[in-house]
Amino acid sequence: MSDPALLTAIGAISGTSMDGIDVSLVRTDGDARVETGPGQCYPYAPALRDQLLALIADAPRAEHGALDDLEAAVSDAHADAIAQFMTEFSVDRASVRVIGLHGQTVYHRPEKRFTRQLGVGARVARALGVDVVNRFRHADVAAGGEGAPFAPLYHRALASRLEQPVMVLNLGGVGNVTFIDGETVIAFDTGPASALLDDFVLKRLGKPYDEGGRLAGSGQADAAMVASLMKHPYFDRPAPKSLDRNDFHAWAKAVESLGDSEGAATLAAFTVASAADAVRHVPRPPVRWLVTGGGRLNATFMRLLHDALGVPVEPVEAVGWNGDFIEAQCFGYLAVRSLRGLPLSLPTTTGVPAPMTGGELWRAA
Missing domain, CATH: 3.30.420.40 (ATPase, nucleotide binding domain)
Incomplete structure:
Protein backbone atom coordinates (compact mmCIF):
# COMPACT_ATOMS: atom_id res chain seq x y z
CA MET A 1 0.00 0.00 0.00
CA SER A 2 1.42 3.43 -0.92
CA ASP A 3 2.47 5.78 1.87
CA PRO A 4 0.08 8.78 1.97
CA ALA A 5 2.89 10.96 3.35
CA LEU A 6 4.72 10.64 0.05
CA LEU A 7 3.48 12.76 -2.85
CA THR A 8 4.24 11.91 -6.47
CA ALA A 9 5.88 14.77 -8.34
CA ILE A 10 7.42 15.25 -11.76
CA GLY A 11 10.30 17.68 -12.26
CA ALA A 12 11.28 19.25 -15.58
CA ILE A 13 14.28 21.43 -16.44
CA SER A 14 16.35 22.42 -19.43
CA GLY A 15 19.94 23.32 -18.63
CA THR A 16 22.22 25.96 -20.11
CA SER A 17 23.30 23.65 -22.95
CA MET A 18 19.67 23.73 -24.17
CA ASP A 19 20.04 20.25 -25.61
CA GLY A 20 16.63 19.24 -24.34
CA ILE A 21 14.21 18.93 -21.47
CA ASP A 22 15.03 16.54 -18.63
CA VAL A 23 11.96 15.00 -16.99
CA SER A 24 11.96 12.73 -13.95
CA LEU A 25 9.64 11.41 -11.25
CA VAL A 26 10.03 11.39 -7.47
CA ARG A 27 7.87 10.38 -4.53
CA THR A 28 8.67 12.41 -1.46
CA ASP A 29 7.44 14.01 1.74
CA GLY A 30 9.45 17.11 0.85
CA ASP A 31 11.85 16.37 3.68
CA ALA A 32 14.24 13.41 4.15
CA ARG A 33 12.17 10.74 2.42
CA VAL A 34 12.71 10.35 -1.31
CA GLU A 35 11.91 7.54 -3.71
CA THR A 36 13.24 8.20 -7.20
CA GLY A 37 11.62 7.05 -10.43
CA PRO A 38 12.52 7.02 -14.11
CA GLY A 39 13.96 9.91 -16.09
CA GLN A 40 14.23 10.83 -19.74
CA CYS A 41 15.52 13.68 -21.91
CA TYR A 42 13.44 15.10 -24.74
CA PRO A 43 15.37 17.23 -27.27
CA TYR A 44 14.14 20.65 -28.29
CA ALA A 45 13.07 21.06 -31.90
CA PRO A 46 16.16 22.46 -33.69
CA ALA A 47 14.41 25.72 -34.65
CA LEU A 48 13.37 26.37 -31.03
CA ARG A 49 16.86 25.60 -29.73
CA ASP A 50 18.32 28.02 -32.28
CA GLN A 51 15.94 30.73 -31.08
CA LEU A 52 16.97 30.14 -27.48
CA LEU A 53 20.68 30.18 -28.28
CA ALA A 54 20.22 33.46 -30.16
CA LEU A 55 18.35 34.91 -27.18
CA ILE A 56 21.10 33.93 -24.72
CA ALA A 57 23.61 35.73 -26.94
CA ASP A 58 21.51 38.93 -26.76
CA ALA A 59 21.59 39.84 -23.07
CA PRO A 60 19.52 43.06 -23.29
CA ARG A 61 16.71 41.20 -25.08
CA ALA A 62 16.97 38.26 -22.66
CA GLU A 63 16.59 40.69 -19.75
CA HIS A 64 14.00 43.15 -21.06
CA GLY A 65 12.51 41.73 -24.25
CA ALA A 66 8.88 40.83 -24.76
CA LEU A 67 9.21 37.07 -25.20
CA ASP A 68 5.58 35.97 -25.11
CA ASP A 69 5.68 33.85 -28.28
CA LEU A 70 8.99 32.23 -27.42
CA GLU A 71 7.90 31.55 -23.84
CA ALA A 72 4.68 29.97 -25.11
CA ALA A 73 6.74 27.70 -27.37
CA VAL A 74 9.05 26.73 -24.51
CA SER A 75 6.05 26.06 -22.28
CA ASP A 76 4.42 23.86 -24.90
CA ALA A 77 7.69 21.97 -25.44
CA HIS A 78 7.85 21.26 -21.70
CA ALA A 79 4.19 20.20 -21.57
CA ASP A 80 4.72 17.90 -24.57
CA ALA A 81 7.85 16.39 -22.98
CA ILE A 82 6.05 15.73 -19.69
CA ALA A 83 3.06 14.21 -21.50
CA GLN A 84 5.38 11.98 -23.52
CA PHE A 85 7.19 10.97 -20.31
CA MET A 86 3.94 10.01 -18.59
CA THR A 87 2.91 7.92 -21.59
CA GLU A 88 6.33 6.31 -22.01
CA PHE A 89 6.56 5.29 -18.35
CA SER A 90 2.85 4.56 -17.79
CA VAL A 91 2.42 7.31 -15.20
CA ASP A 92 -1.24 7.90 -14.35
CA ARG A 93 -1.84 11.65 -14.47
CA ALA A 94 -4.29 11.37 -11.58
CA SER A 95 -1.46 10.03 -9.40
CA VAL A 96 0.75 13.10 -9.96
CA ARG A 97 0.18 15.69 -7.25
CA VAL A 98 2.40 18.41 -8.73
CA ILE A 99 4.80 19.25 -11.52
CA GLY A 100 7.94 21.21 -10.69
CA LEU A 101 8.52 23.34 -13.80
CA HIS A 102 11.95 24.96 -13.65
CA GLY A 103 11.78 25.92 -17.31
CA GLN A 104 14.61 27.47 -19.32
CA THR A 105 16.94 30.02 -17.76
CA VAL A 106 17.73 32.77 -20.25
CA TYR A 107 19.11 35.47 -17.92
CA HIS A 108 20.41 35.28 -14.36
CA ARG A 109 21.92 38.33 -12.67
CA PRO A 110 21.48 38.10 -8.89
CA GLU A 111 23.52 41.29 -8.43
CA LYS A 112 20.60 43.03 -10.16
CA ARG A 113 18.15 40.97 -8.11
CA PHE A 114 16.81 39.59 -11.37
CA THR A 115 16.45 36.13 -12.88
CA ARG A 116 14.39 34.95 -15.84
CA GLN A 117 13.28 31.40 -16.61
CA LEU A 118 10.91 30.81 -19.52
CA GLY A 119 7.92 28.59 -18.75
CA VAL A 120 4.32 29.65 -18.08
CA GLY A 121 3.04 27.60 -15.15
CA ALA A 122 -0.64 28.24 -15.88
CA ARG A 123 -0.27 27.15 -19.51
CA VAL A 124 1.44 23.86 -18.59
CA ALA A 125 -1.07 23.16 -15.80
CA ARG A 126 -3.97 23.62 -18.23
CA ALA A 127 -2.34 21.49 -20.91
CA LEU A 128 -1.64 18.56 -18.57
CA GLY A 129 -4.45 18.81 -16.03
CA VAL A 130 -1.93 18.74 -13.18
CA ASP A 131 -1.01 21.49 -10.70
CA VAL A 132 2.31 23.21 -11.46
CA VAL A 133 4.85 25.03 -9.30
CA ASN A 134 7.35 27.28 -11.11
CA ARG A 135 9.44 30.45 -10.53
CA PHE A 136 11.51 28.68 -7.89
CA ARG A 137 14.42 31.13 -7.85
CA HIS A 138 12.60 34.46 -7.89
CA ALA A 139 11.91 34.96 -4.18
CA ASP A 140 15.50 34.08 -3.29
CA VAL A 141 16.96 36.55 -5.80
CA ALA A 142 14.48 39.28 -4.85
CA ALA A 143 15.56 38.89 -1.20
CA GLY A 144 19.24 39.30 -2.08
CA GLY A 145 20.22 35.64 -2.54
CA GLU A 146 22.29 34.30 -5.42
CA GLY A 147 19.35 32.22 -6.69
CA ALA A 148 21.71 29.27 -7.15
CA PRO A 149 22.58 26.53 -6.53
CA PHE A 150 19.12 25.14 -5.78
CA ALA A 151 19.87 21.42 -5.46
CA PRO A 312 37.11 8.29 -2.30
CA VAL A 313 35.86 10.20 -5.35
CA GLU A 314 33.06 8.41 -7.16
CA PRO A 315 30.24 9.12 -9.58
CA VAL A 316 26.89 9.44 -7.81
CA GLU A 317 25.80 6.15 -9.36
CA ALA A 318 28.07 4.49 -6.76
CA VAL A 319 25.38 5.24 -4.16
CA GLY A 320 22.42 4.53 -6.44
CA TRP A 321 21.70 8.08 -7.62
CA ASN A 322 21.07 8.91 -11.28
CA GLY A 323 23.49 11.65 -12.27
CA ASP A 324 21.63 12.41 -15.48
CA PHE A 325 18.38 13.33 -13.76
CA ILE A 326 19.22 14.66 -10.28
CA GLU A 327 18.30 18.22 -11.31
CA ALA A 328 14.94 17.20 -12.77
CA GLN A 329 14.21 15.13 -9.65
CA CYS A 330 15.27 18.10 -7.54
CA PHE A 331 12.58 20.38 -8.94
CA GLY A 332 9.91 17.75 -8.38
CA TYR A 333 11.15 17.55 -4.79
CA LEU A 334 11.22 21.34 -4.42
CA ALA A 335 7.68 21.57 -5.79
CA VAL A 336 6.52 19.39 -2.90
CA ARG A 337 8.49 21.54 -0.45
CA SER A 338 6.82 24.61 -1.95
CA LEU A 339 3.36 23.08 -1.47
CA ARG A 340 4.23 22.44 2.17
CA GLY A 341 5.66 25.89 2.80
CA LEU A 342 9.17 24.60 3.48
CA PRO A 343 12.33 26.56 2.61
CA LEU A 344 13.88 26.01 -0.81
CA SER A 345 17.14 27.81 0.00
CA LEU A 346 19.21 28.75 3.04
CA PRO A 347 21.68 31.49 3.97
CA THR A 348 24.44 28.87 3.64
CA THR A 349 23.38 27.77 0.15
CA THR A 350 22.51 30.97 -1.72
CA GLY A 351 23.36 33.75 0.73
CA VAL A 352 19.70 34.66 1.16
CA PRO A 353 19.20 36.52 4.48
CA ALA A 354 16.93 33.84 6.02
CA PRO A 355 15.58 30.41 5.03
CA MET A 356 13.48 31.21 2.00
CA THR A 357 10.29 29.62 0.74
CA GLY A 358 9.43 30.07 -2.91
CA GLY A 359 7.75 28.85 -6.03
CA GLU A 360 4.39 29.88 -7.45
CA LEU A 361 1.47 27.42 -7.60
CA TRP A 362 -0.77 27.20 -10.66
CA ARG A 363 -3.88 25.06 -10.35
CA ALA A 364 -4.92 22.80 -13.20
CA ALA A 365 -8.50 24.01 -12.84
Missing part, protein backbone atom coordinates in the same frame (compact mmCIF):
# COMPACT_ATOMS: atom_id res chain seq x y z
CA PRO A 152 21.54 21.38 -1.99
CA LEU A 153 18.43 20.54 0.07
CA TYR A 154 17.68 17.71 -2.35
CA HIS A 155 21.25 16.51 -2.01
CA ARG A 156 20.80 16.56 1.78
CA ALA A 157 17.70 14.38 1.49
CA LEU A 158 19.45 11.90 -0.79
CA ALA A 159 22.52 11.76 1.47
CA SER A 160 20.63 11.30 4.74
CA ARG A 161 21.78 7.69 5.13
CA LEU A 162 25.37 8.15 3.95
CA GLU A 163 28.49 8.53 6.07
CA GLN A 164 29.14 12.23 6.56
CA PRO A 165 30.52 14.79 6.01
CA VAL A 166 30.10 14.21 2.31
CA MET A 167 30.67 16.58 -0.60
CA VAL A 168 28.47 16.43 -3.71
CA LEU A 169 30.33 17.97 -6.66
CA ASN A 170 28.35 18.89 -9.75
CA LEU A 171 30.55 19.28 -12.81
CA GLY A 172 28.34 21.05 -15.32
CA GLY A 173 29.45 24.11 -17.27
CA VAL A 174 30.39 25.55 -13.88
CA GLY A 175 31.39 23.46 -10.87
CA ASN A 176 29.40 23.62 -7.67
CA VAL A 177 29.48 21.73 -4.38
CA THR A 178 27.12 20.82 -1.59
CA PHE A 179 28.77 20.04 1.76
CA ILE A 180 26.49 17.94 3.96
CA ASP A 181 27.16 17.17 7.62
CA GLY A 182 23.91 16.38 9.43
CA GLU A 183 21.81 19.54 9.34
CA THR A 184 24.75 21.61 8.11
CA VAL A 185 24.43 22.32 4.39
CA ILE A 186 26.88 24.66 2.63
CA ALA A 187 26.82 25.20 -1.11
CA PHE A 188 28.63 27.36 -3.65
CA ASP A 189 30.11 27.44 -7.12
CA THR A 190 33.71 26.26 -7.14
CA GLY A 191 34.91 27.65 -10.47
CA PRO A 192 34.99 26.43 -14.06
CA ALA A 193 34.04 22.87 -14.88
CA SER A 194 33.25 21.62 -18.37
CA ALA A 195 32.57 25.02 -20.01
CA LEU A 196 36.19 26.06 -20.48
CA LEU A 197 37.29 22.66 -21.74
CA ASP A 198 34.22 22.22 -23.97
CA ASP A 199 34.73 25.60 -25.63
CA PHE A 200 38.46 25.00 -26.07
CA VAL A 201 37.88 21.63 -27.75
CA LEU A 202 35.14 23.07 -29.95
CA LYS A 203 37.45 25.84 -31.13
CA ARG A 204 40.47 23.59 -31.68
CA LEU A 205 38.88 20.37 -32.95
CA GLY A 206 35.31 21.24 -33.83
CA LYS A 207 34.01 18.74 -31.27
CA PRO A 208 31.41 19.69 -28.66
CA TYR A 209 33.38 18.24 -25.73
CA ASP A 210 36.44 16.20 -24.77
CA GLU A 211 34.87 12.75 -24.81
CA GLY A 212 36.02 10.74 -21.80
CA GLY A 213 38.70 13.36 -21.12
CA ARG A 214 40.93 11.71 -23.70
CA LEU A 215 42.51 14.88 -25.10
CA ALA A 216 43.18 16.31 -21.64
CA GLY A 217 44.53 12.96 -20.52
CA SER A 218 47.01 12.83 -23.39
CA GLY A 219 48.70 16.12 -22.57
CA GLN A 220 50.90 17.63 -19.86
CA ALA A 221 49.37 20.46 -17.84
CA ASP A 222 51.30 23.70 -17.51
CA ALA A 223 51.62 23.78 -13.71
CA ALA A 224 52.77 27.41 -13.60
CA MET A 225 49.78 28.48 -15.65
CA VAL A 226 47.39 26.55 -13.38
CA ALA A 227 48.94 28.27 -10.34
CA SER A 228 48.46 31.64 -12.03
CA LEU A 229 44.85 30.86 -12.90
CA MET A 230 44.17 29.93 -9.27
CA LYS A 231 45.04 33.51 -8.25
CA HIS A 232 41.64 34.69 -9.49
CA PRO A 233 40.02 36.69 -6.65
CA TYR A 234 36.88 34.56 -6.80
CA PHE A 235 38.60 31.71 -4.98
CA ASP A 236 39.21 33.82 -1.86
CA ARG A 237 35.62 35.03 -1.66
CA PRO A 238 33.71 33.39 1.21
CA ALA A 239 30.84 31.04 0.46
CA PRO A 240 28.10 31.08 -0.63
CA LYS A 241 28.97 32.48 -4.03
CA SER A 242 28.00 31.80 -7.64
CA LEU A 243 29.27 32.21 -11.18
CA ASP A 244 28.08 32.64 -14.74
CA ARG A 245 29.13 30.00 -17.26
CA ASN A 246 31.55 32.37 -19.02
CA ASP A 247 33.08 34.19 -16.04
CA PHE A 248 36.51 32.56 -16.40
CA HIS A 249 36.91 32.66 -20.19
CA ALA A 250 38.82 35.95 -20.33
CA TRP A 251 40.90 34.96 -17.29
CA ALA A 252 41.97 31.70 -18.96
CA LYS A 253 42.86 33.28 -22.31
CA ALA A 254 46.56 32.46 -21.84
CA VAL A 255 45.76 28.78 -22.44
CA GLU A 256 45.25 29.65 -26.11
CA SER A 257 49.05 29.84 -26.44
CA LEU A 258 49.33 26.10 -25.70
CA GLY A 259 48.95 23.13 -28.02
CA ASP A 260 45.75 21.12 -28.16
CA SER A 261 46.59 18.40 -25.64
CA GLU A 262 48.57 20.71 -23.32
CA GLY A 263 45.80 23.31 -23.36
CA ALA A 264 43.14 20.71 -22.60
CA ALA A 265 45.27 19.19 -19.83
CA THR A 266 45.83 22.64 -18.30
CA LEU A 267 42.13 23.46 -18.30
CA ALA A 268 41.31 20.09 -16.75
CA ALA A 269 43.93 20.66 -14.05
CA PHE A 270 42.51 24.15 -13.40
CA THR A 271 39.00 22.74 -13.06
CA VAL A 272 40.19 20.14 -10.56
CA ALA A 273 42.33 22.60 -8.59
CA SER A 274 39.36 24.94 -8.23
CA ALA A 275 37.11 22.09 -7.06
CA ALA A 276 39.69 20.83 -4.54
CA ASP A 277 40.10 24.38 -3.23
CA ALA A 278 36.48 24.19 -2.03
CA VAL A 279 37.68 22.36 1.10
CA ARG A 280 38.96 25.74 2.38
CA HIS A 281 35.36 26.95 2.66
CA VAL A 282 33.78 24.11 4.65
CA PRO A 283 34.09 23.27 8.39
CA ARG A 284 35.94 19.96 8.01
CA PRO A 285 37.21 17.77 5.17
CA PRO A 286 34.63 15.45 3.58
CA VAL A 287 35.19 11.72 3.95
CA ARG A 288 33.87 11.17 0.44
CA TRP A 289 33.14 13.09 -2.74
CA LEU A 290 30.26 12.14 -5.03
CA VAL A 291 30.37 13.60 -8.53
CA THR A 292 27.38 14.39 -10.71
CA GLY A 293 26.92 16.31 -13.96
CA GLY A 294 28.45 15.52 -17.33
CA GLY A 295 31.96 15.97 -15.94
CA ARG A 296 31.66 12.72 -14.00
CA LEU A 297 32.07 10.96 -17.37
CA ASN A 298 35.42 12.67 -17.94
CA ALA A 299 37.97 10.09 -16.77
CA THR A 300 40.71 12.74 -16.57
CA PHE A 301 38.65 14.92 -14.22
CA MET A 302 37.90 11.91 -12.02
CA ARG A 303 41.52 10.69 -11.89
CA LEU A 304 42.87 14.14 -11.07
CA LEU A 305 40.22 14.67 -8.38
CA HIS A 306 41.12 11.37 -6.73
CA ASP A 307 44.81 12.30 -6.77
CA ALA A 308 44.15 15.79 -5.39
CA LEU A 309 41.71 14.91 -2.62
CA GLY A 310 43.07 11.66 -1.16
CA VAL A 311 39.61 10.32 -0.25
